[in-house]
Amino acid sequence: MNISKNLKHSPKIIYFITAFFLLLALGGCAAKKSTFYWGEYENLLYGMYIEPGSADSTTQISTLLNDIQKAEAQDIPVAPGIHAHLGYMYALEGNVAQSKSEFMTEKTLFPESAILIDGMMNRLEGTK
Known part of the structure; x- marks a missing residue:
């Protein structure tokens, strides 16, 4: 059955999806530009x-x-x-x-x- 094959690979898929969203979230944080310049x-x-x-x-x-x-x-x-x-x-x-x-x-x-x-x-x- 194909279901058992999909279940064997599901941890890899979950890790891939988790890593993708983690990188996406971190990238979004790093790219944030301030609306105003506050300086000192x-x-x-x-x-x-x-x-x-x-x-x-x-x-x-x-x-x-x-x-x-x-x-x-x-x-x-x-x-x-x-x-x-x-x-x-x-x-x-x-x-x-x-x-x-x-x-x-x-x-x-x-x-x-x-x-x-x-x-x-x-x-x-x-x-x-």
């Missing part, structure tokens, strides 16, 4: 709140500008919040014009941030 942004935020003073505004500005350049070079959009954080750092430095520019960039890239950005812009206007 998360580390800056972490350091800012956990270790206050670990990165002054000048260092953060430099790091964020570098991250933005890397994102552009790789043609990956920057993560939400990067331009807003950069605007905040410029405000701390007293560079109001550049701060407004970064806030507007954040609002343009992420329209859902409009309420937050408008509030930040209003506070910035009040500091003049």
